[in-house]
Amino acid sequence: MLRTVLVFLFCFILNVPLSFSQEKPLRIGIAGLTHTHVHWILGREDLGDVEVVGMVEPNRDLAQRYANQYGYSMDLVYYTLDEMIAATQPEAVTAFGTIYNHLEVVETCAPKGIHVMVEKPMAVSLDHAKKMAALAQKHNIHLLTNYETTWYPTNHKAKELLDQGKVGDLRKVIVRDGHRGPAKLGINQEFLDWLFDPVENGGGAIMDFGCYGANLMTWLRNGERPNTVTAVTQQLQAENNPKVDDDATIILTYDDAQAILEPSWNWPMGRKDMEIYGLTGALYADNRNTLRIRMAKGYDGYDEETMVLKERPAPHNDPFSVLEAVVRNKIQLPPNNLYSIENNLVVMEILDAARKSAKKGKTITLKK
Template sequence: MRVSFGKVIGTVLMALSVAPVHAAEKLKIGVVGLTHTHVHWIFDSEKQGEFEIVAIVEENKDLAQRYARQHNYSMDKVYDSMDAMFAAEDIEAITAFGTIYEHLEVVQKAAPKGVHVMVEKPLAINMEHALQMQELAEQHNIHLLTNYETTWYPSNHSAYEAVKSGEIGDIRKVIVRDGHKGPAKLGINSEFLDWLVDPEQNGGGAIVDFGCYGANLMTWLMEGKKPGSVTAFTQQLQRENNPKVDDEAIIILGYDNANAIVQGSWNWPIGRKDMEIYGETGAVYADNRYDYRLRHAEGYDDFTETKQTLPERKAPYHDPFHYFKAVINGDISVAPHDLSALQNNMIVVEILDAARKSAKTGKTVQLK
């Protein structure tokens, strides 16, 4: 079939006339910190061409140079401080890949300049920091998002849809398991390990590092409702590797008509991030990023089961940095209980504060 050149040009012009002007523009991102190894994610994502890393803030030049060789960026992009970066570059958004403690300073520097911020999970070291960050974000009208790996799992979104459609009835119990064999056993680089096992910089061990996932997912499933009670238990099963922090944590969240058990651990023999949701009439299992199961109850212990291996979610819902750009451009509106949302993650920090208090005192903490 022949297609006229005029018709092709007309179609292209029509497409251009309805496309948003900002669609072809690259978001200018500054990366603050390289000590969190999730930073490799943004360097790999940049290759898709939707945003540009225009500057990097990292005092440790040896670390910056190692990553420069790996990701092929110029050391001319690397600055010693956020102040120096802002003086030299036009930055629209910041992604923070330093310690959790440093998240507050990133927002303190970026918010007054109207620069949007995405931090790695969790939002903040404690509620004191979180409240300051929230106030700054609201005062200066910036987006302040939190990134979790599990936010981008298609299996979790299928589970959420099954719950919201009533496919398994009302939620009664959720079990979330996250973790690995422990950072020391994984052989991660010292720049990351040093602060992961430092209670001042990370806020704790596994209770923070992996307990935050379950708190985030449960707040999403409950549409922003806080648990009434938080009970937590921690252990040091690898005292030689983690002398200052816990490496085993169980957090129990109590709601009016449901409960959740969050198991964050640095003692799993095999790394995992999975979730089970039990309703009144069935259950769903997000076994990993792609594998999803749905069970409908029949009788006492019989059930029917369907299994799916899911494809990646469609852009921009497949990747944190493409999502960040879409939010900044106004293509996506973030609901308060969404996984990346500030309001959701304020509750996450409140849950983690209560969990640490419960583990320390041996008592259940009631949330207001």
């Protein structure tokens, strides 16, 4: 009998600290529901790390449609960000409205000490991005920019191999991103209304998909700015995209390398892939999980290895898990990481220069 009691007490003592050490989920507010990437968090499995405590969406019809789809209460939906913050006290806010609205979200959240994650690109312009960065620094908040390609194991493995010298010194990178066009994908009208707006989105395909390549190349170069930016844009689907470009090619030059970014709403199928060429070989991140390594052999021969990669370990396999881990100081992201303010300020400088280059028909040299 005494032994049984002692065992019970031992187990109880062991379990008490565990129960007290369990953290409450990170309280997250959602600013806007019009960006369809919001399905990422609304349809996310409950991992116990984050809790959506409120949403901001003045379009009640849209909010109700998603409520019916995901089963949340309309009591969570507020008309304004200030109203939602006052009522729910979120620790972080994720922005899923227009790109133009990202600045306003940071202007509202930063002075209150609320961390922010925005969807790519960081802003509609370098000017907006600089204001966001200054607010984040002044009020000591985390400001992250989320890209789908951040979660691709192939991109991280490719950078690892490049940094190890697997294919020799970097000389050229080609990044292709896009799909056959938003109007052809059956995207809801609330998203299309601003995706095709040059003010609210900052442009068309050049912004929507050009940011991916700029983000990745800046990361591969460890934060280095290019020397020049040259861009050409076209409107190949005027009937679908009357106000913005739908195809672009952006060339970035560095002292010893070049990048070609090909964002488009005219691909026959969706794609997000990257090719990295060194002096002795090449890396092909064909998609999220398939990576090919080609090592040069003779004049035009090569040996090829194909790797099928598993998903990255938690929390690096999910944007909201990373947000929670960063805010709670569980992880510290390396300098110039894909989410970082530093990287995304360079991205916005590239995109601003690309739009200027396409408009003026000449190469833009960035100031050193």
